[in-house]
Amino acid sequence: xxxxxxxxxxxxxxxxxxxxxxxxxxxxxxxxxxxxxxxxxxxxxxxxxxxxxxxxxxxxxxxxxxxxxxxxxxxxxxxxxxxxxxxxxxxxxxxxxxxxxxxxxxxxxxxxxxxxxxxxxxxxxxxxxxxxxxxxxxxxxxxxxxxxxxxxxxxxxxxxxxxxxxxxxxxxxxxxxxxxxxxxxxxxxxxxxxxxxxxxxxxxxxxxxxxxxxxxxxxxxxxxxxxxxxxxxxxxxxxxxxxxxxxxxxxxxxxxxxxxxxxxxxxxxxx
Amino acid sequence: xxxxxxxxxxxxxxxxxxxxxxxxxxxxxxxxxxxxxxxxxxxxxxxxxxxxxxxxxxxxxxxxxxxxxxxxxxxxxxxxxxxxxxxxxxxxxxxxxxxxxxxxxxxxxxxxxxxxxxxxxxxxxxxxxxxxxxxxxxxxxxxxxxxxxxxxxxxxxxxxxxxxxxxxxxxxxxxxxxxxxxxxxxxxxxxxxxxxxxxxxxxxxxxxxxxxxxxxxxxxxxxxxxxxxxxxxxxxxxxxxxxxxxxxxxxxxxxxxxxxxxxxxxxxxxxxxxxxxxxxxxxxxxxxxxxxxxxxxxxxxxxxxxxxxxxxxxxxxxxxxxxxxxxxxxxxxxxxxxxxxxxxxxxxxxxxxxxxxxxxxxxxxxxxxxxxxxxxxxxxxxxxxx
Numbered sequence: 001x002x003x004x005x006x007x008x009x010x011x012x013x014x015x016x017x018x019x020x021x022x023x024x025x026x027x028x029x030x031x032x033x034x035x036x037x038x039x040x041x042x043x044x045x046x047x048x049x050x051x052x053x054x055x056x057x058x059x060x061x062x063x064x065x066x067x068x069x070x071x072x073x074x075x076x077x078x079x080x081x082x083x084x085x086x087x088x089x090x091x092x093x094x095x096x097x098x099x100x101x102x103x104x105x106x107x108x109x110x111x112x113x114x115x116x117x118x119x120x121x122x123x124x125x126x127x128x129x130x131x132x133x134x135x136x137x138x139x140x141x142x143x144x145x146x147x148x149x150x151x152x153x154x155x156x157x158x159x160x161x162x163x164x165x166x167x168x169x170x171x172x173x174x175x176x177x178x179x180x181x182x183x184x185x186x187x188x189x190x191x192x193x194x195x196x197x198x199x200x201x202x203x204x205x206x207x208x209x210x211x212x213x214x215x216x217x218x219x220x221x222x223x224x225x226x227x228x229x230x231x232x233x234x235x236x237x238x239x240x241x242x243x244x245x246x247x248x249x250x251x252x253x254x255x256x257x258x259x260x261x262x263x264x265x266x267x268x269x270x271x
Numbered sequence: 272x273x274x275x276x277x278x279x280x281x282x283x284x285x286x287x288x289x290x291x292x293x294x295x296x297x298x299x300x301x302x303x304x305x306x307x308x309x310x311x312x313x314x315x316x317x318x319x320x321x322x323x324x325x326x327x328x329x330x331x332x333x334x335x336x337x338x339x340x341x342x343x344x345x346x347x348x349x350x351x352x353x354x355x356x357x358x359x360x361x362x363x364x365x366x367x368x369x370x371x372x373x374x375x376x377x378x379x380x381x382x383x384x385x386x387x388x389x390x391x392x393x394x395x396x397x398x399x400x401x402x403x404x405x406x407x408x409x410x411x412x413x414x415x416x417x418x419x420x421x422x423x424x425x426x427x428x429x430x431x432x433x434x435x436x437x438x439x440x441x442x443x444x445x446x447x448x449x450x451x452x453x454x455x456x457x458x459x460x461x462x463x464x465x466x467x468x469x470x471x472x473x474x475x476x477x478x479x480x481x482x483x484x485x486x487x488x489x490x491x492x493x494x495x496x497x498x499x500x501x502x503x504x505x506x507x508x509x510x511x512x513x514x515x516x517x518x519x520x521x522x523x524x525x526x527x528x529x530x531x532x533x534x535x536x537x538x539x540x541x542x543x544x545x546x547x548x549x550x551x552x553x554x555x556x557x558x559x560x561x562x563x564x565x566x567x568x569x570x571x572x573x574x575x576x577x578x579x580x581x582x583x584x585x586x587x588x589x590x591x592x593x594x595x596x597x598x599x600x601x602x603x604x605x606x607x608x609x610x611x612x613x614x615x616x617x618x619x620x621x622x623x624x625x626x627x628x629x630x631x632x633x634x635x636x637x638x639x640x641x642x643x644x645x646x647x648x649x650x651x652x653x654x655x656x657x
């Protein structure tokens with residue numbers, strides 16, 4: 001509880017600092033403006049607010065791909081340069097832009113950081129999130145290692161999100177989905193991943209979850225939605241044990257939105 | 272200096288770079304360097320796409336030093352034709368300049384590469400293996416391509432109008448403008464005394480035709496189980512025997528629009544041509560995924576539909592539910608994986624005869640739809656002769 005409060009306070013403090021330190025973003029009108037902003041971005045003697053504003057302005061200018069053509073290589077070089085800057089926020093933004101362009105330099109830095117925390121430019125959860133921009137990044141083994149031995153819950157959550165595109169991770173998601181001790185958000189991620197990777201397995205697990213009296217209401221509601229949207233309607237309608245479980249769920253002391261999900265399911269499948 | 276599969280599979284990137292350097296320095300190493308460019312080579316097993324890019328880039332740069340052979344030429348042209356990574360395109364452009372002589376058939380490849388890469392060019396360094404530069408003062412893909420156009424000289428006249436248009440756009444940096452001006456000057460220059468070759472591409476072409484007696488039978492994969500876009504299960508021999516078929520390989524997560532997406536869209540055009548000639552029921556078509564674990568029936572259907580692919584009993588999107596490894600071996604597919612995900616693949620299309628044997632294969636470069644139909648019709652005419 002205390003840890004959560006501290007985290008919320010820290011986030012609010014970061015927001016306050018960022019808001020309080022706003023520097024007006026100069027819109028680059030021509031290539032000379034862009035070059036000036038590239039200089040500001042790379043100049044570590046400048047205030048961080050000015051450098052962040054320059055980065056924002058450059059991002060806007062880069063949006064016009066044709067006009068930006070003549071400075072694109074300089075922009076990438078500058079982003080790579082500041083991605084190892086001492087200021088974390090700047091590193092985070094620069095690596096984010098680079099990873100959205102599937103930059104090999106950024107990918108290598110982030111992977112090295114996951115393998116060796118002493119080299120990490122960002123916290124593991126952020127690194128994993130950015131690596132998730134490129135399905136071909138070689139991040140699956142690092143993500144699996146983090147799921148196995150997570151440095152934090154956030155890192156584990158992001159590792160699971162990343163593995164949601166890995167066909168070989170379907171058994172891992174089955175395990176996470178059925179584990180009642182697992183964080184519920186992780187179980188939701190597992191349900192969604194399984195639906196993408198192996199929908200039949202999700203259907204099987206969803207049936208088991210709905211028939212399990214001790215499982216949580218939100219997980220049951222997710223399972224119901226999965227069955228309702230993707231299940232075999234004829235088979236579901238004939239499953240009396242399932243209908244009894246859903247009826248019990250609908251009449252239990254659970255949130256109205258979950259009851260509604262159950263009612264919708266029953267009205268669709270009751271014969 | 273023999274390269275065994277087991278020896279290369281486990282090498283580190285640094286060891287790989289040393290090996291490539293040694294081969295480049297060896298008078299007989301060129302063939303082995305070319306061998307390393309085959310996507311299915313075990314050295315690429317289990318490596319990520321970025322690593323594969325670094326490795327292949329280093330081989331291309333080694334070829335640029337040792338001289339580009341006829342056998343390796345096709346790999347360079349492939350990179351220019353379909354590459355979207357600045358490092359590989361730049362390395363390919365540099366390697367092409369080490370070919371024995373300029374050839375006017377190269378110009379469209381360089382022109383296409385320039386069009387592909389100009390809006391996402393990158394600062395590059397070729398000084399050491401796997402180096403990423405943080406300075407924009409060195410080379411770049413566009414810079415290397417312009418140098419290659421200058422090397423081609425008057426042989427690049429086919430792309431002159433395009434270059435002149437580009438010059439008029441004012442979208443270039445000062446440095447690249449100078450490079451372009453230099454290239455334009457040489458291209459416009461006199462052709463006298465410029466060594467060239469004309470006609471078809473030199474050795475290392477991308478079409479392989481097998482006569483009926485030289486084809487391997489498909490016994491090893493006849494019973495593998497495949498699933499189509501509607502979830503229907505069928506054996507390889509059920510679909511691929513009785514009539515000739517045209518087969519392309521692809522996967523839905525390919526992020527190179529010049530490869531899988533384009534191949535499948537071109538297959539749809541082949542289907543239209545077959546239909547126009549009344550052959551849609553006599554010649555089958557199939558698009559088979561490299562990534563059967565992820566590309567489930569629903570994904571195949573949507574991917575095909577989005578690219579206007581005709582899907583019915585004679586035309587299917589397929590995945591191997593069982594026997595994917597055997598399928599890879601039978602077609603000798605140019606693909607490799609990191610875990611379940613493709614890390615690199617070539618473009619490949621096959622025409623199978625009515626016994627499911629490979630009659631014609633098109634590899635690496637974009638194929639012409641009409642040519643495919645012509646070859647398929649020739650294969651159809653063989654019926655009864657096998």
